[in-house]
Amino acid sequence: MDKSVVISAGKKLDISNSIVHEDFSEYPNLLMLAEGVAVFNDKMELLPLISDFLTHYRQNHSDKSVQTYANNLRYLVEYLTTHDENHIDSSRDNCLLTVHVNEIQRYFSYCKSDKDKNGKIKQAISGKTIANRDATYGKFFNEFLCNPPSGYKLIRSENPYENGKLAVHAKNTLIKPALFSDIEALILVANYEREKCLIQFMYDTGVRRQEVEDVEQGSIAQLSRSSRKSIIEDDGTIKIPSEYHAMEIKGNKGRGREAKYRETVVSKVTINRVQRYHSSIEYKRHKRKWVGSSLPAFLNADGNPYTASAVSKLIKKLSDRALKLGLIKTIISPHKIRHGFGAMLLNSDDFGKSQLDRLLLLQQCLGHGSLETTQVYTKIPVGVWEKFVDRKTGVELKRHELMKKLKDRTKAKKGRSN
Structure with missing residues (x-):
């Protein structure tokens, strides 16, 4: 330092x-x-x-x-x-x-x-x-x-920031989320189910790349056994539809010694896919080394957890493959996948009757301290939403239906479960 x-x-x-x-x-x-x-x-x-x-x-x-x-x-x-x-x-x-x-x-x-x-x-x-x-x-x-906390004396009364920001800002850059077709491309070019599961899980939960390592196999298993929960936000209760789970995520945006926890919403389809991956021969073989300690939900080819660096390398590798095949137009990053989750949830009308309801839920799921930070998702171009409509029927798909479609179209070939 x-x-x-x-x-x-x-x-x-x-x-x-x-x-x-x-x-x-x-x-x-x-x-x-x-x-x-x-x-x-x-x-x-x-x-x-x-x-x-x-x-x-x-x-x-x-x-x-x-x-x-x-x-x-x-x-x-x-x-x-x-x-x-x-x-x-x-x-x-x-x-x-x-x-x-x-x-x-x-x-x-x-x-x-x-x-x-x-x-x-x-x-x-x-x-x-x-x-x-x-x-x-x-x-x-x-x-x-100019507004000292308890224990500190006021030593300056005139506040240069009392009327707001002082820098002249350019227009805010619009968020560019990973689209459903981008995620589908990444999963299609992945050779192993462990990679496919991880990409779908990140897209369906909004976890940061550095949070993947702390997701435990026990948490995944417990979700299917637990009763339906609700997300609490601002003294109000946002009900979670029966096709989803409320999942606790161990965040790491606080001080290094103090983890911050939050709840996000994940579809049952995605949890079921991860559970099937946990039933694979390779995963069972690797988990023997974790006896007596917390078992990570996602293990690489060597039986080690996916670190933040490993997640980035995996997504970069898959992006390069998809680009070479012409399946995507730009490199996909872990944060674009997180943005994709935000765009998808904000457009899912089964999570609250109004956009404000969904915005409050999204703030909770992403772990944002300020609603202002979350509001940038309301500025995503309208064209993005076309990706959430079934092209054959013209009916808008719910998020859990999108995840089922993603799972069905990207199943790993037999013998590639690791």
Whole structure:
């Protein structure tokens, strides 16, 4: 990890080689950093405001997210103390106590430019990256510096983000989900049922690639024995039709030591397909090595679980095959498959009477903290929905009917069950 960002897991932080504030009265929470996050500038001076913020932020977020936020804030401080005449003499991260709206906006303009203040060529920063930094600064000012949580003193009342985002954004890029035909192509070119099952399961549950490894065989088996459950969202109950299961997913978007769980909806057809895969000779042979420990639902040819990297490699391999055969037009990624799940569920009228009902359910299934994040699925082009209509009858297919169609048309050849 970058030496400018130190994340301590409850151990005393050795800062003997850094230049640290001798007067802690200005930052009363600074001593807490021994068991939190410490961020340094290029002079190895501790940045106390940023460090305090990230120590608090880390309580509910992953270390990877902390690292990103730390860098984003460091970039702003570095710019202000080296480029902005109002803050060049500012020490450490004190500039964050007085920076104004127009100064932050000038920083964003600088980021977009391909020239520095001296006219020399530099790398322009993408709009997506700028938007990410803008979101970081908004959270820092809105939820910490100008509206401190319990235990922190208010040290800045004027909020540069009180009226919203400061970066001028381009139009949001539309989500490009994997279509039913894309998923069918990937499964058709897969040689083994274990690969086919995994692709259909990802498409029918919306799991992230890094979550596959934590799906257990016992969970799959238990679903067929359990009674029908409902998804709970915002103190309301969204009923799950009888053709589906509510399945618990062990998420990993929180702090590394604290898994976050959520429920998603999966069709019984897909669960039955995975169960049949579990009955194969190869799967039974591999599971012997897992006696006494949790058995993963998906095992590769060597009997090992599919890691995030292995999932990506598998989908890349299948995409390359499908492209070569002309079955798909672009490479399919794990996240496109997740987007495909979102598009499919939002268009399934058996999950709620209105789009809002389905949107709330989709938020729960994808594990989004904000409904605003989920709402991007409402902007998917209308043409995508044509893939959910039976071409022969013109009748719109339910999601479980699509999964049955997918299973029936992509069965593994005899002898290729592994």
